[in-house]
Amino acid sequence: MTTLSFPFLRAMEKPKRSINRLETSAPLAQLPENLSAERVLEVQHYTNRLFRFTITRPASFRFRAGEFVMIGLRTADRPLMRAYSIASAPSAEALEFYSIIVPDGPLTSRLCRIKPGDEVLMARKATGTLVLDALTPATRLFLVSTGTGFAPFASILREPETYAKFKQVIVTHTCRDAAELRYSADVVNALPDDPLVGEAAAFHVMRYATCTRGSCQRRGRITDLMQSGKAFADMGIAPLSPAHDRVMICGSLGFNHDMQALLMRAGFTEGSNAAPGEFLVEKAFVG
Numbered sequence: 001m002t003t004l005s006f007p008f009l010r011a012m013e014k015p016k017r018s019i020n021r022l023e024t025s026a027p028l029a030q031l032p033e034n035l036s037a038e039r040v041l042e043v044q045h046y047t048n049r050l051f052r053f054t055i056t057r058p059a060s061f062r063f064r065a066g067e068f069v070m071i072g073l074r075t076a077d078r079p080l081m082r083a084y085s086i087a088s089a090p091s092a093e094a095l096e097f098y099s100i101i102v103p104d105g106p107l108t109s110r111l112c113r114i115k116p117g118d119e120v121l122m123a124r125k126a127t128g129t130l131v132l133d134a135l136t137p138a139t140r141l142f143l144v145s146t147g148t149g150f151a152p153f154a155s156i157l158r159e160p161e162t163y164a165k166f167k168q169v170i171v172t173h174t175c176r177d178a179a180e181l182r183y184s185a186d187v188v189n190a191l192p193d194d195p196l197v198g199e200a201a202a203f204h205v206m207r208y209a210t211c212t213r214g215s216c217q218r219r220g221r222i223t224d225l226m227q228s229g230k231a232f233a234d235m236g237i238a239p240l241s242p243a244h245d246r247v248m249i250c251g252s253l254g255f256n257h258d259m260q261a262l263l264m265r266a267g268f269t270e271g272s273n274a275a276p277g278e279f280l281v282e283k284a285f286v287g
């Protein structure tokens with residue numbers, strides 16, 4: 001893991017159209033009213049395809065834990081924007097994001113080069129389905145993620161209302177290899193020191209991390225580990241039941257689909273902002 005140092009990026013495939021600081025900061029296009037120009041505060045790379053960064057927060061910007069917002073960069077013709085889950089707590093001063101680097105990706109092949117002081121564009125409104133208000137009351141909250149799908153759950157874990165609503169919070173994170181699990185470990189390990197949620201989180205959060213291709217402590221897809229009951233046996237907790245559990249799902253399309261099917265077989269019903277229910281789903285990316 002590196003902080004503000006990018007030696008490995010030199011070895012990465014160059015973006016098709018390279019970008020430099022002039023290109024990102026020059027007022028090439030008029031900014032639409034629904035976007036604000038923010039500044040990068042901090043950048044931390046975890047692997048050659050994963051990094052987190054924080055940006056300034058406009059005073060008027062409000063969001064609920066678990067929501068996403070469009071962020072991006074200025075380009076010559078128009079702002080290049082993508083959906084990003086906000087990883088920070090709704091009360092945080094700075095906004096944190098956790099990002100993939102797609103070598104040929106229009107946005108992330110450029111975004112991976114941001115440094116403190118650079119400009120990042122952000123929409124003025126956040127939205128999303130992974131919000132506490134869209135779940136009916138219960139005892140345990142399961143946050144089930146793959147890849148960058150953990151990002152909205154970082155926000156929910158940092159939100160005091162989570163612990164007012166649920167007695168136990170179980171967050172699962174599955175990636176291809178152990179290095180890709182580091183961000184979720186860092187977020188969960190820092191919770192006990194968080195002035196807002198520290199006491200509650202120290203006693204009520206459980207993290208269950210697995211990888212599927214490299215070597216790590218626990219192997220396997222979370223869907224298989226839940227289906228067989230191994231995940232619950234490993235954690236020493238009762239299996240999922242709509243009687244006492246609520247679930248949020250965030251990952252790839254295939255994962256979302258399989259996890260949703262597993263829950264529906266167990267008798268869970270899907271909720272939404274308009275009609276709260278027993279589980280919620282959101283894509284971590286399209287495609």
Ligand SMILES: Cc1cc2nc3c(=O)[nH]c(=O)nc-3n(C[C@H](O)[C@H](O)[C@H](O)COP(=O)(O)OP(=O)(O)OC[C@H]3O[C@@H](n4cnc5c(N)ncnc54)[C@H](O)[C@@H]3O)c2cc1C
Nearest residue numbers: 082083084085098099100105106107108148151284285287
């Ligand atoms: C609701 C929502 C929330 C999102 N939140 C995040 C987030 O918090 N962090 C984040 O990194 N991305 C997130 N994404 C994906 C993000 O919007 C972009 O797709 C991503 O930043 C890549 O942009 P790009 O222009 O470089 O490539 P794109 O042209 O957008 O994507 C190219 C291809 O890369 C793959 N891909 C894209 N994003 C991911 C990803 N996150 N993980 C694995 N493969 C991916 C897909 O196969 C996609 O077809 C979210 C997407 C949605 C719909």
Ligand SMILES: NC(=O)c1ccc[n+]([C@@H]2O[C@H](COP(=O)([O-])OP(=O)(O)OC[C@H]3O[C@@H](n4cnc5c(N)ncnc54)[C@H](OP(=O)(O)O)[C@@H]3O)[C@@H](O)[C@H]2O)c1
Nearest residue numbers: 146147148174175176211212213221222223252254255258
């Ligand atoms: N991660 C990398 O090192 C890497 C490198 C280069 C390119 N990419 C590309 O980046 C894109 C996304 O990769 P990613 O690793 O972030 O996401 P991903 O392929 O969705 O995998 C993330 C985790 O989710 C698991 N998973 C996938 N489908 C599932 C399902 N239906 N049910 C349960 N678990 C499921 C994967 O297990 P499995 O391993 O069993 O699929 C893996 O542990 C892909 O298009 C990939 O080709 C990834």
